[in-house]
Amino acid sequence: MSSNRPSPAQPPTLRDVAEAAGVHPATVSRALNPKTRTQVGAETVRRVQRVAKALGYQPNPIARSLKTSRSNTIGLIIPDLTNPLFPPIVRGIESVLEPGGYSSLIVNTDNDPERERVKIESLRSRQVEGLIVATARLDHPLLVELHEQGVRMVLVNRRVEDLEIPYVTADDVTGVTLAVERLARLGHTRIAHLSGPQTTSTGVARARAFRHAVRDQGLEDDPSLIAECAHWSEADGAHALRLLLDRGAQFTAVVAGNDLIALGCYDVFAERGISCPEDMSVVGFNDMPFLDKLRPALTSVRIPHHDIGVEAAHTLLECIEEPARPPRSLLLPVSLVVRDSTARANERRL
């Protein structure tokens, strides 16, 4: 009876429960842990559980981590949470991690390798059990290093060259192909591509797919119709389009590396009095939110954001929980969402 703590809400520990249940702490530990519960008498288990609930016992995950050297935490490396591409992916990830008993620590790198190094350092010091990385570049020494150190990770939306790191991405090739096919069917014969940075697998894959698709449509694969954006941003998209235009390139449609780059095109259209889609068609990539409300509504390749997150998380958990099994990578299907930024080619522009 006398075991009531008058104390100021110190959370109860295993010992408190043990005391209250008249049993040894180790027994409580076993009774409360599903994996060892069988080793304890059914009656004892019940009593312990009752007492634990009564006291409002919550295991201290820090103590547990110290003992088991598992943190139940994973790190999420993204360039910029403010880019609408990522929040849905993050939500997908959490929808898997959380039921699995994991939490995620999110960091923004702004695509700065130094920042990235520091933040990953900090994540590791917090003992994360794995990493989901959305910032991978084709040549990415840091990731190679981590991989060699046995850090478990999964890449989303990206890959690294010559490296056996599992990845989950959208099917870039099909996406770009759909875009080009659509434009070709609308009579466009000279289509430009504002590619993403060629330091990223995604940028390279989409650019390569673009050239293939153009040839497959029987069109000329003219390198002067391709401009590379330094970053996946509006500003860089605008810059690249201006370059093409100033160079006097002739084209009636643009396949943008992603939606932000496409938005950059909108800025240039406004600057130069080009009307979209009458003078120029544009297709984006990713189908971010609110594209349907743009002026004009942007045609874009839809990728399964949420599923990418879900699959990435599953893959990572597999790596963690069954280190033996060789992890598989995933290519998720895409579709073209046709809106108002694409129309029949305006031949006068050529």
Added chain:
Amino acid sequence: MSSNRPSPAQPPTLRDVAEAAGVHPATVSRALNPKTRTQVGAETVRRVQRVAKALGYQPNPIARSLKTSRSNTIGLIIPDLTNPLFPPIVRGIESVLEPGGYSSLIVNTDNDPERERVKIESLRSRQVEGLIVATARLDHPLLVELHEQGVRMVLVNRRVEDLEIPYVTADDVTGVTLAVERLARLGHTRIAHLSGPQTTSTGVARARAFRHAVRDQGLEDDPSLIAECAHWSEADGAHALRLLLDRGAQFTAVVAGNDLIALGCYDVFAERGISCPEDMSVVGFNDMPFLDKLRPALTSVRIPHHDIGVEAAHTLLECIEEPARPPRSLLLPVSLVVRDSTARANERRL
């Protein structure tokens, strides 16, 4: 000697450093901790630091947490990371937390109280030292309960009634007033308000400010021109506007509770062939990204997203690090960003 670990990259511990430096672990601890460094001889400090760096020693935060019962982690409760309002706030928060040595655990509640309870539970079991809450409702028993338990927290963009919890919000009253003034100056005499949920302080504050502002402009404060949205969402915005329209309400402008609600209006305009801004002006609130690219570009009240995050984080850290000091709340300044969704009133509509 025999103390060489041939082992596979077990990260070095304090003990390893101590051994290598020929000194006691406690000394290493002191030498490496800025707050206790003074207790150690300068020469020793140098040697320990050198050895630590050489071994690549990283303190184990879990062990430290166990001992100090501080996790250096805070929880971030937001309704939905996918709402563009939040990522910039999150970034602001992290920009303060990180240099302060804290990490943040982000959870989405989808505004579901039950979910919220579970997630906060889980955060607490992870020993977070404080909470930044963006989901507060005026009547919010859970938060009251937590507050009474002494959980440190700061509200962003929201307040709770009759409760001394510090908050950081934008100046809603001024924002709405600016919007109404602008519309009045454009000749609008009948202005509708699609309010946010009246269960949130923000919804109430903006609605109240709206009615004040209308009267201040010498216009009629007609309750039939106000409709409440059940959530801060596009769908609910559209729903509310349809309601008003179907009711036969006469008005030429809408002040929306936030940008998403304003976007819902766009949908209804399209449905009903109302042209904006010719027939109807709209003002949003929050100035989310990409509003300038909408059709038409949305006039909106800009709030300092990033700063809200920054100040909230500062406030929370203060609460944690100086529990004595009574925390102050903050009201951050706003401005009206005029774009194309507002124009002179079209009297024929009345």
Added chain:
DNA sequence: TTGTAGGCGTTATCAC
């Protein structure tokens, strides 16, 4: 089936 004991890596509190 249950109890015992030791330790995970760190820090706080003593001594010396």
Added chain:
DNA sequence: GTGATAACGCCTACAA
């Protein structure tokens, strides 16, 4: 100034 010791809360051989 530095060393010894204990303890944070939990888990897990091992013993009983």
